[in-house]
Amino acid sequence: MEKINTSIITIGDELLIGQVVDTNSAWMAQELNKIGVWVNRRIAVGDVWNDIWNALDETAKWSNIILITGGLGPTADDITKSLLAEYFGGKLVMHEPTLEHVTYLFEYVFKRPMPLLDRNRRQAEVPDVCTVLKNEIGTAPAMLFERDKKIFISMPGVPHEMKSIMKAQVLPLLQRRFQLPHIAHRTLLTAGVGESFLAEKIQDFESDLPSHIKLAYLPNYGMVRLRLTATGEKKIVEQELDKQFPQLKLLVNEFLVTDEDISMEVVVGKLLKEKNKTLATAESCTGGYIAHLITSIPGSSNYFKGSVVSYDNSIKEDVLKVQEQTLQTVGAVSEQTVTEMLQGVLKMIKTDYAIAVSGIMGPDGGTEEKPVGTVWIAVGSRERIETKKLHFRFERLRNIELTAINALNLLRSFVLQES
Numbered sequence: 001m002e003k004i005n006t007s008i009i010t011i012g013d014e015l016l017i018g019q020v021v022d023t024n025s026a027w028m029a030q031e032l033n034k035i036g037v038w039v040n041r042r043i044a045v046g047d048v049w050n051d052i053w054n055a056l057d058e059t060a061k062w063s064n065i066i067l068i069t070g071g072l073g074p075t076a077d078d079i080t081k082s083l084l085a086e087y088f089g090g091k092l093v094m095h096e097p098t099l100e101h102v103t104y105l106f107e108y109v110f111k112r113p114m115p116l117l118d119r120n121r122r123q124a125e126v127p128d129v130c131t132v133l134k135n136e137i138g139t140a141p142a143m144l145f146e147r148d149k150k151i152f153i154s155m156p157g158v159p160h161e162m163k164s165i166m167k168a169q170v171l172p173l174l175q176r177r178f179q180l181p182h183i184a185h186r187t188l189l190t191a192g193v194g195e196s197f198l199a200e201k202i203q204d205f206e207s208d209l210p211s212h213i214k215l216a217y218l219p220n221y222g223m224v225r226l227r228l229t230a231t232g233e234k235k236i237v238e239q240e241l242d243k244q245f246p247q248l249k250l251l252v253n254e255f256l257v258t259d260e261d262i263s264m265e266v267v268v269g270k271l272l273k274e275k276n277k278t279l280a281t282a283e284s285c286t287g288g289y290i291a292h293l294i295t296s297i298p299g300s301s302n303y304f305k306g307s308v309v310s311y312d313n314s315i316k317e318d319v320l321k322v323q324e325q326t327l328q329t330v331g332a333v334s335e336q337t338v339t340e341m342l343q344g345v346l347k348m349i350k351t352d353y354a355i356a357v358s359g360i361m362g363p364d365g366g367t368e369e370k371p372v373g374t375v376w377i378a379v380g381s382r383e384r385i386e387t388k389k390l391h392f393r394f395e396r397l398r399n400i401e402l403t404a405i406n407a408l409n410l411l412r413s414f415v416l417q418e419s
Contacts, residue, residue: 006041009059028069064178133169191264271415280349282341284309
């Protein structure tokens with residue numbers, strides 16, 4: 001079965017200068033992989049005619065499918081549509097069904113009081129050599145072109161519009177057009193161990209894998225994901241992964257967090273829901289970031305009750321009832337302080353478990369005794385509390401993220417021990 005490759009071209013100066021983070025290509029790659037399409041090129045280019053043209057030429061050499069996002073707006077810097085018309089030897093024409101849709105959106109959905117501008121009408125112009133794919137929730141349609149048995153599809157750069165078009169039209173179209181192989185993954189998450197140590201521990205397992213099964217190491221925030229990927233006939237591939245994955249889990253069992261491809265906050269949420277337990281947080285250095293991670297999960301209201309962001313010492317004293325003497329003698333970043341923060345939030349919000357954190361995230365505020373990156377974490381219940389001191393060496397945001405993930409993992413271990 002032929003391997004079907006895709007290139008993704010994202011267009012926009014804002015992507016190149018870091019003003020906007022390209023989340024489109026990551027999401028598209030994940031969805032394409034699910035249906036058996038490999039992404040072998042991801043290219044970001046600015047709003048420059050020659051750069052876009054060269055990207056189309058280059059990606060067509062390597063891929064069966066070229067997906068393009070961006071540059072379809074109503075302003076002068078949006079040149080993608082005009083370029084595609086010239087690239088495929090056509091001219092721009094008004095697409096009446098799209099114009100009707102744009103008019104409907106402005107009059108009945110957006111409810112704009114002013115008349116439709118000419119630049120808004122031009123959103124309905126498309127190259128006369130393309131097949132129009134309707135954008136149900138936006139004004140710029142997607143456009144499909146074909147050349148030399150290659151498919152080119154241009155879509156808006158607005159993420160929710162692109163996703164809508166991909167789900168409703170592009171992915172089904174590709175499944176109809178190509179005979180796609182089955183791609184299967186098995187992923188587990190480890191914590192408390194580096195990828196080098198893991199690689200040593202499982203090197204014999206890795207070397208014995210069949211050639212069509214690949215093992216990937218995906219380190220992030222003190223954790224390492226291990227992913228097995230296989231391609232081929234569905235039944236055979238699934239059976240082989242079902243055989244190999246338990247062996248991998250057994251080899252790394254002492255570091256295993258979950259055998260699903262999910263985040264730490266999802267792991268903790270599932271555990272609390274399963275145990276019918278509740279959680280609160282008392283956060284100083286993370287400023288509510290742990291609560292943010294937890295509440296980003298749908299259904300978290302079943303187990304998460306609230307948070308106290310005690311950034312200033314006065315809040316630690318007045319709200320969480322941390323003793324003034326504790327803060328004066330050992331300081332806010334100390335085992336005793338996070339212990340009292342945890343006891344205070346448990347008493348205040350009345351949950352089964354709590355997390356408390358206090359630290360120095362940087363770039364300032366460190367001392368010789370407590371340098372930047374020093375963090376104390378407490379997790380526990382009314383009956384028992386566990387604390388941990390950590391030292392991070394990164395910039396402020398990463399120190400905050402590492403603190404949150406380590407705090408959630410410490411709680412996970414605590415709840416499992418309680419069970």
